[in-house]
Each structure stands twice: as C-alpha cells, then as structure tokens.
Amino acid sequence: GAVVSQHPSWVICKSGTSVKIECRSLDFQATTMFWYRQFPKQSLMLMATSNEGSKATYEQGVEKDKFLINHASLTLSTLTVTSAHPEDSSFYICSAREPRTDNSPLHFGNGTRLTVT
Amino acid sequence: EDKVVQSPLSLVVHEGDTVTLNCSYEVTNFRSLLWYKQEKKAPTFLFMLTSSGIEKKSGRLSSILDKKELFSILNITATQTGDSAVYLCAVGQTSGSRLTFGEGTQLTVNP
Numbered sequence: 627g628a629v630v631s632q633h634p635s636w637v638i639c640k641s642g643t644s645v646k647i648e649c650r651s652l653d654f655q656a657t658t659m660f661w662y663r664q665f666p667k668q669s670l671m672l673m674a675t676s677n678e679g680s681k682a683t684y685e686q687g688v689e690k691d692k693f694l695i696n697h698a699s700l701t702l703s704t705l706t707v708t709s710a711h712p713e714d715s716s717f718y719i720c721s722a723r724e725p726r727t728d729n730s731p732l733h734f735g736n737g738t739r740l741t742v743t
Numbered sequence: 744e745d746k747v748v749q750s751p752l753s754l755v756v757h758e759g760d761t762v763t764l765n766c767s768y769e770v771t772n773f774r775s776l777l778w779y780k781q782e783k784k785a786p787t788f789l790f791m792l793t794s795s796g797i798e799k800k801s802g803r804l805s806s807i808l809d810k811k812e813l814f815s816i817l818n819i820t821a822t823q824t825g826d827s828a829v830y831l832c833a834v835g836q837t838s839g840s841r842l843t844f845g846e847g848t849q850l851t852v853n854p
Contacts, residue, residue: 642841660841669831669844670786670805719785732842734785 629653630722632735639710639742647705647738649676649720655700656722660694660732664717676703676720710742745770749832749845757853760822764848766832767814776808776815777842779831786831788816822852 629652631638639645649659657678662670674695675683682695692714694706707714717739722725746769753792756762767777775793779786790799792808792815803822808815819826829849833842 635784666805667845670833671844672841675841731791732786733788734779736784 628687630733630735632720632738635736636739636740637741639740641711641742642709644706644708645721645740647707647711647718647740649703649705649722649735651701651722654722654724656703657700657725659697659703659722661695661703661705662719662721664719664737670719673705673718676705678703685714707740710740712742715740715742745834745836745843747832747834747843747845749830749848751848752846752853753849755851756822758823760852761818761820762822762850764817764819764830764832764850765814765817766845768832768834768843768845769813770834770836770843771838773810773834774837775835777833777835778806778815778817779833781829781831781847782827789830797807819850822850824852824854826850827852 631652632651633648644742661673664670664671672685673688676695676697678697678700684690691710697703717737719737721734721735723732744772750765761810776793778789790806791814796809803820806817829847832845835842
C-alpha cells in the first residue's frame with residue numbers, strides 16, 4: 627500500500643535555530659501534501675497545503691515566514707521551522723493522497739516530535 | 744466555519760464491551776467522512792464514508808454515515824485492550840483535498 631515517510635521522527639533543538647522536516651511519498655507521486663500540527667491531547671490542525679512546483683497555501687494564523695514549505699519534487703515536501711521557540715514544540719505530521727482517485731484517503735507519515743529548549 | 748465535533752471526548756470501558764463513537768459535522772461542500780485510529784504516532788486509516796446508510800465493516804469495527812442528519816458513528820464490538828487509542832473523525836470537501844478533523848475520542852479499554 628501507499629507509504630508516506632517522514633524524517634526525523636524526533637528532534638530537539640535550541641531556541642533560535644531552524645529545523646527541517648522531510649516528507650516523502652515512497653511509492654506514488656504526490657502533487658499535493660499536507661502539513662499538520664498536533665498539540666498534546668488535541669486534534670490535528672492543518673497548517674498548510676504544499677503544492678509541487680508552486681507556493682504553499684497556508685491556513686489562517688499560520689506564519690508562512692516561520693514555517694517554510696518547499697515541494698521541490700513529486701515525492702518530497704519539506705517543512706522548515708525557522709527561529710524555533712519553545713512554543714513551536716509540537717508533533718508535526720505530513721500526509722499525502724494517492725493520485726488514483728480524487729476521493730482516496732490520506733496517508734500519514736509517522737510524524738516528527740519537535741522539542742525546542 | 745467548518746466544524747467537526749466528536750463525542751464523547753473520553754471513554755473508558757472493559758474488555759468485551761461494545762462502544763459507539765459519534766461524529767457530527769457542519770461543512771460546506773461535503774465529499775466524504777473518514778475515521779482514523781491514532782495510537783502513539785500518526786493516524787492510521789479505518790474507513791471512508793461517502794453515502795448515507797451504507798455500513799462499512801472491518802472485523803469488529805463498523806461505521807455508518809447519515810448525510811441528512813450530518814453525523815456518523817463508529818462501532819467497536821467485543822473491545823480489546825489493543826483498541827485503546829484516539830479515534831479521529833475527519834471530513835473532506837469537494838474543493839481540494841484538505842480534511843477538517845474533530846478533536847478525537849480517547850478510548851481506553853481496560854482488561
């Protein structure tokens with residue numbers, strides 16, 4: 627079945643540094659990928675839609691200059707958290723849909739636990 | 744504003760019990776409703792529902808959608824400790840591929 631791979635699975639960084647998270651679709655091409663954030667005991671919140679070859683679409687309230695998204699190929703999207711602060715500590719998950727049909731379910735990566743100290 | 748509401752938020756049962764999880768929604772241009780199970784990491788797909796009244800079944804899990812009343816239920820029969828997880832309901836719309844998630848139901852099955 628379709629697999630979405632996310633790396634790293636966890637990262638600890640110091641305040642002020644930047645962290646890059648990669649999301650790859652392993653056996654299908656994804657023109658669109660989605661980035662979610664999840665705080666403890668809360669639901670997934672969509673941050674942005676990553677579009678291959680064009681700019682990402684950000685949800686209201688998400689700072690595009692802070693959360694840089696690059697979708698350089700049909701199998702890779704990256705999320706860079708710039709100048710990270712402790713309040714950015716969260717669980718970040720990417721997802722992608724197989725292009726077979728318009729209504730196929732989203733497949734999720736295993737997520738990245740970011741801790742900013 | 745699009746909204747997905749799940750209830751209960753938390754549920755504790757004993758092994759062998761049957762549980763029903765609820766999901767109601769208010770979204771524009773509804774396309775599909777999906778159920779996911781989330782344990783420690785990312786959600787895993789359970790069901791996708793697009794038509795009213797057609798039950799989807801997988802082992803001890805089943806789900807049905809009511810597009811008139813705008814809700815879905817997820818049933819788990821003969822629960823096992825391995826069913827302990829957060830169950831997420833999400834609604835997809837016809838415009839684009841984004842999903843709107845509910846808050847989830849934390850299910851704990853005790854031996």
